[in-house]
Amino acid sequence: MTGLHEQLEEIFHPKSVAFVGISTSNPFHWTRTFWDSLREFQFEGPLYPVNPHGGELDGYTVYASLEEVPGEVDYVISTVNAKIAPEIVQSCARKGVKAIHFCTAGFDETGEAGCEGLQQKLTQLARDTGVRIIGPNCMGIYCPQSRLSYDTGFEKEAGNVGLISQSGGNSIYIVREAGWRGIRFSKVISFGNACDLNECDFLEYMIEDPKTTIIAIYLEGVKDGRRLARLLARVSGRKPVVLLKSGLGEAGARAASSHTASLAGDDTIWDALCRQFNVIRTSTAEEMVDVLVTLTYMPDPGGRNALLIGLGGGACVLLTDDFERQGLRLPPLPEQVRQELMSFSQLAGNMLRNPVDYSQDMLESSNLIRAIQVLTAWDGIDFCVGFFRPSQLPPPAWEIVMTWGEALVKAYLESRKPVAFVCDSAITPERHNKLFPVLQSFINAKVALYYTFPGAARAISMVVEYNERRLK
Amino acid sequence: MTGLHEQLEEIFHPKSVAFVGISTSNPFHWTRTFWDSLREFQFEGPLYPVNPHGGELDGYTVYASLEEVPGEVDYVISTVNAKIAPEIVQSCARKGVKAIHFCTAGFDETGEAGCEGLQQKLTQLARDTGVRIIGPNCMGIYCPQSRLSYDTGFEKEAGNVGLISQSGGNSIYIVREAGWRGIRFSKVISFGNACDLNECDFLEYMIEDPKTTIIAIYLEGVKDGRRLARLLARVSGRKPVVLLKSGLGEAGARAASSHTASLAGDDTIWDALCRQFNVIRTSTAEEMVDVLVTLTYMPDPGGRNALLIGLGGGACVLLTDDFERQGLRLPPLPEQVRQELMSFSQLAGNMLRNPVDYSQDMLESSNLIRAIQVLTAWDGIDFCVGFFRPSQLPPPAWEIVMTWGEALVKAYLESRKPVAFVCDSAITPERHNKLFPVLQSFINAKVALYYTFPGAARAISMVVEYNERRLK
Numbered sequence: 001m002t003g004l005h006e007q008l009e010e011i012f013h014p015k016s017v018a019f020v021g022i023s024t025s026n027p028f029h030w031t032r033t034f035w036d037s038l039r040e041f042q043f044e045g046p047l048y049p050v051n052p053h054g055g056e057l058d059g060y061t062v063y064a065s066l067e068e069v070p071g072e073v074d075y076v077i078s079t080v081n082a083k084i085a086p087e088i089v090q091s092c093a094r095k096g097v098k099a100i101h102f103c104t105a106g107f108d109e110t111g112e113a114g115c116e117g118l119q120q121k122l123t124q125l126a127r128d129t130g131v132r133i134i135g136p137n138c139m140g141i142y143c144p145q146s147r148l149s150y151d152t153g154f155e156k157e158a159g160n161v162g163l164i165s166q167s168g169g170n171s172i173y174i175v176r177e178a179g180w181r182g183i184r185f186s187k188v189i190s191f192g193n194a195c196d197l198n199e200c201d202f203l204e205y206m207i208e209d210p211k212t213t214i215i216a217i218y219l220e221g222v223k224d225g226r227r228l229a230r231l232l233a234r235v236s237g238r239k240p241v242v243l244l245k246s247g248l249g250e251a252g253a254r255a256a257s258s259h260t261a262s263l264a265g266d267d268t269i270w271d272a273l274c275r276q277f278n279v280i281r282t283s284t285a286e287e288m289v290d291v292l293v294t295l296t297y298m299p300d301p302g303g304r305n306a307l308l309i310g311l312g313g314g315a316c317v318l319l320t321d322d323f324e325r326q327g328l329r330l331p332p333l334p335e336q337v338r339q340e341l342m343s344f345s346q347l348a349g350n351m352l353r354n355p356v357d358y359s360q361d362m363l364e365s366s367n368l369i370r371a372i373q374v375l376t377a378w379d380g381i382d383f384c385v386g387f388f389r390p391s392q393l394p395p396p397a398w399e400i401v402m403t404w405g406e407a408l409v410k411a412y413l414e415s416r417k418p419v420a421f422v423c424d425s426a427i428t429p430e431r432h433n434k435l436f437p438v439l440q441s442f443i444n445a446k447v448a449l450y451y452t453f454p455g456a457a458r459a460i461s462m463v464v465e466y467n468e469r470r471l472k
Numbered sequence: 473m474t475g476l477h478e479q480l481e482e483i484f485h486p487k488s489v490a491f492v493g494i495s496t497s498n499p500f501h502w503t504r505t506f507w508d509s510l511r512e513f514q515f516e517g518p519l520y521p522v523n524p525h526g527g528e529l530d531g532y533t534v535y536a537s538l539e540e541v542p543g544e545v546d547y548v549i550s551t552v553n554a555k556i557a558p559e560i561v562q563s564c565a566r567k568g569v570k571a572i573h574f575c576t577a578g579f580d581e582t583g584e585a586g587c588e589g590l591q592q593k594l595t596q597l598a599r600d601t602g603v604r605i606i607g608p609n610c611m612g613i614y615c616p617q618s619r620l621s622y623d624t625g626f627e628k629e630a631g632n633v634g635l636i637s638q639s640g641g642n643s644i645y646i647v648r649e650a651g652w653r654g655i656r657f658s659k660v661i662s663f664g665n666a667c668d669l670n671e672c673d674f675l676e677y678m679i680e681d682p683k684t685t686i687i688a689i690y691l692e693g694v695k696d697g698r699r700l701a702r703l704l705a706r707v708s709g710r711k712p713v714v715l716l717k718s719g720l721g722e723a724g725a726r727a728a729s730s731h732t733a734s735l736a737g738d739d740t741i742w743d744a745l746c747r748q749f750n751v752i753r754t755s756t757a758e759e760m761v762d763v764l765v766t767l768t769y770m771p772d773p774g775g776r777n778a779l780l781i782g783l784g785g786g787a788c789v790l791l792t793d794d795f796e797r798q799g800l801r802l803p804p805l806p807e808q809v810r811q812e813l814m815s816f817s818q819l820a821g822n823m824l825r826n827p828v829d830y831s832q833d834m835l836e837s838s839n840l841i842r843a844i845q846v847l848t849a850w851d852g853i854d855f856c857v858g859f860f861r862p863s864q865l866p867p868p869a870w871e872i873v874m875t876w877g878e879a880l881v882k883a884y885l886e887s888r889k890p891v892a893f894v895c896d897s898a899i900t901p902e903r904h905n906k907l908f909p910v911l912q913s914f915i916n917a918k919v920a921l922y923y924t925f926p927g928a929a930r931a932i933s934m935v936v937e938y939n940e941r942r943l944k
Contacts, residue, residue, distance in 0.1 A: 082820060106820030109785075115819075167786025169864045173896075176863045220789055246789040249796030251826065254804060258823040259785035283797075284926055285790060313581075313731035314639025317692055317718040318757060324721030325755075332726065347587075348554060348578030351730040354723065391648045392641045424645075432904050454756055 007132060008197075008205040011099045012187055013146040014075035018048040018066060018097075020088055021080035021104075024057050031079035034103070034140070037149040041156060044147060046071055066091045073097050077140060082106035085136065086121045093129035099197075102136035107193055108261035109137055119195050119261070126196035137260060138192025139168030142175065142185065145211070150190070151175070159184020161292055162212035164202045166191060166220045166260050170244075170285055174216070178289045182443040183296055186211040193261050200227045207235045214295050216242045216288060221262025225269075232277040240295055240466060242280045244288045245270050278469045280462050290450055290459035297448035298418040300467050301460055303382035304329050307375050308355035310387035310422075311362055315453075316355040319387055319422070322453040326461035330354045331380045340374050354381075365403035372407045376415040384411065385456065387422040390435050402438050405445040412447075420448040422456045479604060480669075480677040483571045484659055485618040486547035490520040490538060490569075492560055493552035493576075496529050503551035506575070506612070509621040513628060516619060518543055538563045545569050549612060554578035557608065558593045565601035571669075574608035579665055580733035581609055591667050591733070598668035609732060610664025611640030614647065614657065617683070622662070623647070631656020633764055634684035636674045638663060638692045638732050642716075642757055646688070650761045654915040655768055658683040665733050672699045679707045686767050688714045688760060693734025697741075704749040712767055712938060714752045716760045717742050750941045752934050762922055762931035769920035770890040772939050773932055775854035776801050779847050780827035782859035782894075783834055787925075788827040791859055791894070794925040798933035802826045803852045812846050826853075837875035844879045848887040856883065857928065859894040862907050874910050877917040884919075892920040894928045 002010075017038060023029035038047060039058070048069045049062045056062060063069050066076065066088070076097050078088050082104050092100050107119040119136065126133045134140055139150040144158040150168070154175055161183055165171035168190040175188055186209065189202050199219060206212045215235065222228050235241055247256030248267050256262040274281040282288040294301075306328050308319055320330055333341075333354050341352045344367055351357035356375065361367040376384050386404050408419040421442050423435070442449045450456035474482075489510060495501035510519060511530070520541045521534045528534060535541050538548065538560070548569050550560050554576050564572050579591040591608065598605045606612055611622040616630040622640070626647055633655055637643035640662040647660055658681065661674050671691060678684045687707065694700050707713055719728030720739050728734040746753040754760040766773075778800050780791055792802055805813075805826050813824045816839055823829035828847065833839040848856050858876050880891040893914050895907070914921045922928035 104820070109823075110819055112819060165786075167784075167789070169784035169861070170786030170790065173787075173861055173864045218786070220786075246786075246793050248793045251802035251804075252789060252792045252796055254802075254825060255785075255789040255792045255823065255827050258825045259789055259829070284794070284924075286924065312639075312641035313727075314637075314642030314690070314692075314718075315645075317639070317724060317727040317731055318642065320724045320727045321718050321720045322756070324724055330723035330726075332723075347582055347584060348576070351581075351727070353726060353730045355727050357731070389641070389645055392645045452756075452758065 004201055005205055005208055007098070008201065011075065011132065011134070012141060012143045012148070014045065014098070014148070016045040016048070016071060016074050017043065018050050018069055018073045018076045020050040020066060020076055020078045022049050022051055022057070024049065024051050024053060024055055024062050034077045034079075034150055037152050038147065040152040041144075041147040041149045048073060066095050066097070069095070076100040077103065079103050082115065082118055082136065085118065086125055089122060089125040089129060089131055089133065092131045097131055099132040099134060101134040101138070101140035103139065104135070105137040107136050107195070109193060109258055111258060119193060122195045133196035134189070135192045136195060139171060139190035142188040144185065155179045155184055157184050158186060158211070160211065160213040161185045161216060161296070162206040162209065162214070163188040163216045163218070164191070164199055164206065165189065165218040166194070166199065166262065167218055168192070170218050173285050174218070174289060177286075178292050181289065181293050181449055182446065183289075183292050194223060198223045200224055200231055203228070203231045203235070207231065207239065212239070214240050214242070214292065216292060218244045218246070218288070220247045220256035220260050221265060225265070229273060229277075232273065232279060236277040237470060240280060241277075242282060242288055242291050242295070243274060244282045244285065278466060280466050282462070286455060287458060290455045291462055293448050293450065294459045294463040297446055298383065298420055298460070298463065301383040301418050301464050304464055305331050305380060305382045307378075307381040307384045308387065309358055309372065309375060309384065310355070311357065311359050312389060312392055313351055313357045313359070315387065315389050315392065316351060316357045319453045320355050322457040326457040328457060328461055328464070334378070334380065337374060337378050341371060344370060365407070368403055369407040369410060372411040373414060376411040376417045376419075381417065383418040383420065383460070384408070385420045385422060385460075387424075387453070389424040391424070402441050405441045405447060408447050409445045420450065420456065420460065422450045422453055424452060476673060477677055477680055479570070480673065483547065483604065483606070484613060484615045484620070486517065486570070486620070488517045488520065488543060488546050489515065490522050490541055490545045490548045492522040492538060492548055492550045494521050494523055494529070496521065496523050496525060496527055496534050506549045506551075506622055509624050509626075510619065512624040513616075513619040513621045520545060538567050538569070541567070548572040549575065551575050554587065554590055554608065557590065558597055561594060561597040561601060561603055561605065564603045569603060571604040571606060573606040573610070573612035575611065576607075577609040579608050579667070581665060581730055583730060591665060594667045605668035606661070607664040608667060611643060611662035614660040616657065627651045627656055629656050630683070631658060632683065632685040633657050633688060633768070634678040634681065634686070635660040635688045635690070636663070636671055636678065637661065637690040638666070638671065638734065639690055640664070642690050645757050646690070646761060649758075650764050653761065653765050653921055654918065655761075655764050666695060670695045672696055672703055675700070675703045675707070679703065679711065684711070686712050686714070686764065688764060690716045690718070690760070692719045692728035692732050693737060697737070701745060701749075704745065704751060708749040709942060712752060713749075714754060714760055714763050714767070715746060716754050716757065750938060752938050754934070758927060759930060762927045763934055765920050765922065766931045766935040769918055770855065770892055770932070770935065773855040773890050773936050776936055777803050777852060777854045779850075779853040779856045780859065781830055781844065781847060781856065782827070783829070783831050784861060784864055785823055785829045785831070787859065787861050787864065788823060788829045791925045792827050794929040798929040800929060800933055800936070806850070806852065809846060809850050813843060816842060837879070840875055841879040841882060844883040845886060848883040848889045848891075853889065855890040855892065855932070856880070857892045857894060857932075859896075859925070861896040863896070874913050877913045877919060880919050881917045892922065892928065892932065894922045894925055896924060
């Protein structure tokens with residue numbers, strides 16, 4: 001029997017995939033999700049649809065059973081009803097399948113008498129047959145390198161973030177939102193009820209996986225707390241780990257139990273665990289995305305001294321509050337820097353302190369670039385954050401705002417000071433459509449981009465703290 | 473001399489307006505903002521552009537000075553350079569103008585030697601001449617009823633929220649974002665450095681203004697703390713007051729000072745003041761908008777017991793955490809309610825507890841409507857929150873999600889239980905364009921709409937607390 005790492009390596013890179021229980025009649029049926037995704041990703045090995053009715057699907061022969069598939073099958077994606085799941089595992093064993101992913105729900109998470117025992121049966125079968133099981137009640141694997149996906153819209157480009165998520169929906173949310181902000185993933189696994197392979201197995205794999213340099217985890221409960229602690233100890237100092245642990249209160253624990261049959265556990269233990277092993281603990285999915293953006297584009301802000309420059313005096317004051325609330329500092333500009341700024345910037349309507357409101361000069365792109373250069377050259381700050389709020393700007397200003405990306409990147413190249421940008425995203429449709437190209441230009445320039453003032457402050461502060469503790 | 477209320481009543485409803493210092497050559501110049509806005513709003517009285525160069529503007533005669541304007545001038549919007557501001561006030565006095573709004577910056581907020589004394593001069597002139605001054609360094613008045621505005625895009629419809637804001641930019645942000653979510657304003661005032669009329673004057677007015685039933689305040693500092701406390705005592709229990717006080721830390725106070733020359737003051741005093749007079753204290757502009765939405769569409773949630781129903785198990789768990797973190801409760805469904813739900817809903821893939829994940833049945837709109845009816849008929853809950861996260865849904869599902877608005881409104885009409893909806897707004901452009909009509913349908917149905925799970929939880933909890941304290 002091969003070791004866990006090799007087993008998972010094979011599971012993440014199967015040579016062929018069968019789809020057991022796929023609907024052959026309804027193209028919009030949920031069981032088509034995986035078929036559509038692998039086709040969209042141009043999976044290179046053979047794909048075998050399996051359905052008792054046989055027939056054809058998108059030009060492929062549909063096999064009535066797994067055993068009838070002519071070639072070898074490495075990996076099975078099963079969408080059959082929970083009740084016949086055990087039967088399918090036996091079928092996999094006979095066929096020599098290495099692993100099966102059960103998307104199907106209807107197991108321990110229902111808490112119903114009729115469903116009891118079914119999941120335990122799967123666990124036992126995995127042990128007896130050696131067929132590894134992902135799930136049930138989950139979305140399985142997204143691995144751009146091997147062209148596995150459970151969403152046609154995910155990015156095809158591979159990256160360096162590994163995500164281990166107990167929830168399929170939350171993984172989709174995180175992959176899509178982070179993907180739009182320039183984050184790419186090495187492997188994503190939605191593992192659900194974890195009747196066989198669990199969060200610790202995937203974490204152990206990702207710690208050693210050279211393609212994964214940042215590990216993100218969404219958990220509702222844990223099967224083996226001691227093993228998790230050992231793994232977090234092992235990864236500590238090697239790769240940053242970002243954790244989103246849910247199911248905190250009474251109803252939260254109940255929700256975790258009815259979602260993935262998880263025991264949520266005492267929250268104070270999770271806090272202690274994170275502190276001990278320098279795990280970045282986030283409390284919302286948005287926060288996790290903000291932290292992933294920071295770790296990717298601003299992995300070490302270098303300290304707590306921020307320079308804020310943007311548009312709008314009121315925005316300046318609010319953003320400063322958000323930064324100071326998170327323990328970040330805005331050192332006052334020395335007179336010399338101020339004089340240098342004043343030599344080419346307007347006084348009325350700007351605020352040439354720190355924060356800097358550069359409203360009056362920002363439409364003059366050469367001034368903006370020069371101002372950011374002057375400010376980032378100053379030793380007193382560790383990093384620079386630009387900001388604007390589109391719902392406060394008249395439309396003609398937006399296009400000029402694109403200069404920001406250029407100015408920040410230029411300043412970064414010259415000063416090596418980390419740079420970020422906060423764009424408080426407006427909701428009205430016209431504004432949004434004008435906004436996207438601007439945001440895209442920041443993302444293309446590899447600037448850390450945030451959507452809210454508090455979100456930026458919190459994520460940057462968490463990454464600063466992570467680095468402070470790492471270096472202790 | 474007339475009283476303050478009558479003076480402000482006249483200022484909010486001028487019969488004629490002059491624009492002193494408006495650019496007549498550049499249609500994109502910032503001094504055109506007010507002219508364009510009043511024209512867009514179809515202000516009914518005469519408008520007089522004033523510029524020493526004379527000539528014509530949009531078919532109107534441009535007068536070389538205020539004194540040359542043939543008719544009476546009630547209200548002046550001035551965009552002249554700070555240095556000649558005192559001269560303009562004297563000109564107003566000669567012309568019999570009641571009030572002047574100085575948009576111009578470059579006064580005490582710069583902290584520069586050259587600007588010192590200018591603002592004090594204005595204060596003295598207001599006292600000597602009786603001409604009331606708004607500002608300087610602010611955007612002035614938005615009053616849909618009298619067709620005054622400082623933004624062409626503001627809603628033309630009048631409403632019941634009065635906003636007093638020291639910052640022009642923050643007021644624009646709040647009016648636009650809240651406007652999109654269905655909030656309408658009675659009067660909005662951006663008052664800046666407050667050399668004459670200040671936050672207390674406007675608050676005193678709004679307390680008595682029958683058109684204003686909710687008062688929102690953005691402050692960086694206060695001129696007369698005792699008077700503010702007296703006014704908050706007076707309004708307490710009569711109209712809800714929502715406060716966003718910024719300038720908290722060291723740099724925040726410095727920012728407030730360089731933005732509107734404000735003394736930020738000790739934050740603990742503000743907290744005590746809010747507790748004493750049951751003022752809802754928010755800490756970000758987004759939070760203020762969330763609270764205004766709650767006060768408007770769900771003014772009294774009735775208690776802390778929530779029913780959450782939406783799409784996605786992982787989303788359910790996270791949302792529950794957010795609600796419990798804010799001290800809201802999710803009582804478990806009694807067996808009878810559960811049985812009733814199960815009689816027509818699927819078991820696998822749904823979570824028929826509280827929170828309710830209704831993923832499997834939500835595409836069946838009659839089931840969704842029935843489920844919400846069953847749940848809101850149950851006595852154990854005070855209010856009902858539906859939710860979905862578009863970045864987790866396949867596109868065809870979105871249109872069906874529009875049923876939510878219908879279902880919630882129906883449930884509200886039958887049960888009188890307050891209802892709200894959380895739509896975690898996706899950022900990708902295609903998604904956004906599909907999303908807007910859905911969001912619009914909720915807003916049209918007068919359902920309280922939120923963009924984030926934590927935001928909804930926090931705003932609802934703040935309004936619940938406001939009501940608990942009000943009834944004590």
